[in-house]
Amino acid sequence: MSVVVIGLSHRTSPVELRERFAFPDTHIPEVLQTLRNSGLADEAVILSTCNRVELYTSTKLESAQAFQELKKFLAQAHDYPGTLGDELYTLDEPQSVKHLFKVACGLDSMVLGETEILGQLKKAYDLALQSGHTGARLNKAFQRAFNVAKHIRTETNIQRGSISVASVAVELAEKIFSTLSGHEVMVIGAGDTSEKTARALLSRGAKGIVVANRSYDKAEALAKNLGGRAVNFEDWMREFETIDIAISSTSAPNHILDVPRLTPLMKRRHRRPLLLIDIAVPRDIDPAVNKLDNVYLYNVDDLQSIADDYLQQRKEEIAQCEAIIEERVRGLLGHSGHPGHGHSPQPAINNA
């Protein structure tokens, strides 16, 4: 009996196909029951997220036959009339276990090293476990996968740093302020990135949001959405005494904030640190304000370049992560675990 995987992911299929094959959480126990009743699998877990739909099974069937039958099962479960080719991947041991470990560690994710997938994998496993569709083999494989993910998170830098503009802005804010609670954020000009950044700051404890936009209605709508308050665009400078973080993304052709305008404001703020995030192109804030004491200015290129550097660092960690996974797969399967091997003639995962 061996662990096999069949599925499709963001690497092999477009979103239209992935959403066609997605399983709603409420249907999963029923699908797993049908799968086991059909004799195709003794144990099974279904992972269904926006980026992947995967079926992890432990089966007595020969792998070639199992893949054929599982393909049919998937198509039937979704009333899919077409034929599936390269969009669907099939993996036998040891690649199946290695794949599970890589998924758990975020190495197979669209955003390299992200941790959300681990939570989704745990949830999928729990659902199958609670419904009684897992046994010794899958239990052991999944427990090891969670263990490897934890090990990799602590021993490598694969999950270190932020790789989106919004989370980089939060990280910088946390390098300036002891805590974000108690600091109010101002959004000048309602844009998508500024909204995301404001949301990220709020999720880390920022006190509140003030929105100023040329269209007051738009400001009010965004403020309502973020649980903040709207102010007239002409009044945004008056708010500078109370806020500590400002995100600017207006379509103004010239700088709306420069040294002569900011200097008296800083005096009124008793020189408390001020974080300015300028997402606008052309820029809203004169770069010279960064030279003022206690003023920290970042534009979209600064944030993107930090995010890119982090991503590069994560890529450099892949080899180390794969070496750890390789070793853990060998430890679990008790043979070489070489990708070239098909499947073990021995029972692959001990029942112990």
Next chain:
Amino acid sequence: MIYSVFLWRKGFRRDDRVNYLLLLAAFVLHTLAMFQRGFSINRCPVNNLFEATMFFSWAATLAFLIVGAVRRFRFLGAFASPVLFAVGVFALMPPLDPPHGPKPEFSGGLASLHAAMILLAYGAFGIGAAAAGMFLTQQHNLKFNKLRAVLSVLPPIQRLDIVATRVVLIGFVLLTIGLAAGGQLPRPEGVTYWKDAKVLWSAVLWVLYAGLLFSRMKFDFAGRRFALGTIGVFSFVLLTFWVTNLLSPLHHP
């Protein structure tokens, strides 16, 4: 110290519990040695420059052990160890530790209080200067080397600013108590307090720190300016402390 160099190479993000434990062990041995010396001369061992330097080193280690009990501040040990090692080597210079004559330089509880408070104040000023140094490093990174700023393990600059201010304030209170205790000591014959180099130097130091704290509170002298002031005044202490001691008949009879 060697382990600290290893930590510098390995990266501060790694757990530096070993370094903390090594410093803790050194602190225990240092405390035992100070007790032994104190019992042998029957008073607090802060009677000459060697003892003062060792007391300063002991106080700084104690401060690190307290701060380093919080895991995220433990990386400071990698900065503290080489400095403590250098101070220790400096203290070994023979002229700093002349044999005690029949009459010690200082005597009595008040003298011990005077010396201990002032040395603890210097320790606090030293830690304040270290926090100010970290503030300036991190502030420079946040403005001009942004990736290094986010990769750094240094605490947020707002916290560093608060820590530097509070530690300098504590140092200032200790210095004031120490100087007040010194003022109560019996004056040796033929010595005028206000003509003694160390007394004058201490008064200047007190005024400098008072001015620094006053500017901070009254004129929003926060952030970079306060950090530069803290480092500047402590550099003045480091550069002139030993010279004024040697020039002072009261402290170096």
